[in-house]
Amino acid sequence: MLHKKITFIGAGNMAGSIISGLAKSGYPADLICACAPSANNTQKLADQFSIQASQDNVTAVDWAEVIVLGVKPQMMADVCQAMVDQGADFSNKLVISIAAGISVQRLQSLLGEKAQIIRTMPNTPSLLQKGMTGLFASEQVSEEYKTFAGDLMSAVGETVWVKEESMINSVIAASGSSPAYFFLFMEAMQTKAIEMGFDPEQARLLVSQAALGSIEMVKQNPDISIGKLRENVTSKEGSTAKALDTFNELQLTEIVAKAMQAASDRGEEMEKLF
Numbered sequence: 001m002l003h004k005k006i007t008f009i010g011a012g013n014m015a016g017s018i019i020s021g022l023a024k025s026g027y028p029a030d031l032i033c034a035c036a037p038s039a040n041n042t043q044k045l046a047d048q049f050s051i052q053a054s055q056d057n058v059t060a061v062d063w064a065e066v067i068v069l070g071v072k073p074q075m076m077a078d079v080c081q082a083m084v085d086q087g088a089d090f091s092n093k094l095v096i097s098i099a100a101g102i103s104v105q106r107l108q109s110l111l112g113e114k115a116q117i118i119r120t121m122p123n124t125p126s127l128l129q130k131g132m133t134g135l136f137a138s139e140q141v142s143e144e145y146k147t148f149a150g151d152l153m154s155a156v157g158e159t160v161w162v163k164e165e166s167m168i169n170s171v172i173a174a175s176g177s178s179p180a181y182f183f184l185f186m187e188a189m190q191t192k193a194i195e196m197g198f199d200p201e202q203a204r205l206l207v208s209q210a211a212l213g214s215i216e217m218v219k220q221n222p223d224i225s226i227g228k229l230r231e232n233v234t235s236k237e238g239s240t241a242k243a244l245d246t247f248n249e250l251q252l253t254e255i256v257a258k259a260m261q262a263a264s265d266r267g268e269e270m271e272k273l274f
């Protein structure tokens, strides 16, 4: 991939995960700058990966060709407005937003019509280069910048381009938020395993190793449906069948669908709020 100077505005959980994943992928560290008001997160990343740290958004934007916006949705308008008011010029820069609930149109109105904006929805496993990112580009974004954004996020995991911007909210539901669903499920299993007599470390190992093995089986067998893998574990009249009956009685599938819809709806709602 081409290497360009990248400034991250915001260096918290998500931006920090992408920076870590990128640095581990071999992206030149001296071309990455992390910028945030406090030195806490930026200095940690600078110490760990030899990237640049800054507390000055405008200078950091001027320095780079690619700007990744990684602040909370609630803060996005104020942060962008302040940068523009202080003279930051986003014309012809590639602006990659990782924020939920901020539309391209909103960003364009904040940063000016000449900013080339790509909206993405990554997730925190990007830290381990096992991320999943959905991307949406508005019509005016150049092919060069689309390729660059795709390559950048591919360096930290898998990517999917969506044609409709509204699908970014579906990406939030399926992969942006979903590490938290899997963590919740594992937490619940760990709690019960402890109740059944294991110490916390053993419980964590039992649950996490089963999760890891299951994920690997899904990844390494693309021709076998996930349903078939589930059936292979489920002996007739055995223990697994009893567990699955319980999930079905309590309508796990419907619960999951409702939770995913709620995540997507909140993404849509934030687009109106922020």
Ligand SMILES: NC(=O)C1=CN([C@@H]2O[C@H](COP(=O)(O)OP(=O)(O)OC[C@H]3O[C@@H](n4cnc5c(N)ncnc54)[C@H](OP(=O)(O)O)[C@@H]3O)[C@@H](O)[C@H]2O)C=CC1
Residues within 6 Å of the ligand: 009, 010, 011, 012, 013, 014, 015, 016, 035, 036, 037, 038, 039, 040, 041, 042, 057, 070, 071, 072, 073, 075, 079, 098, 099, 100, 101, 121, 122, 123, 124, 176, 177
């Ligand atoms: N967490 C996740 O799993 C995912 C998050 N996202 C999106 O990523 C974005 C960030 O979320 P997350 O990383 O969780 O949030 P965090 O709170 O962890 O990080 C927010 C960052 O923004 C920085 N910040 C605050 N004010 C400014 C400012 N004026 N200028 C520059 N930086 C500023 C903070 O600085 P400081 O370090 O000084 O506090 C911090 O580094 C959100 O928009 C969210 O929707 C998308 C996908 C997944």
Ligand SMILES: O=C(O)[C@@H]1CCC=N1
Residues within 6 Å of the ligand: 100, 172, 176, 177
């Ligand atoms: O909770 C959120 O809004 C963000 C978007 C996806 C994950 N975290």
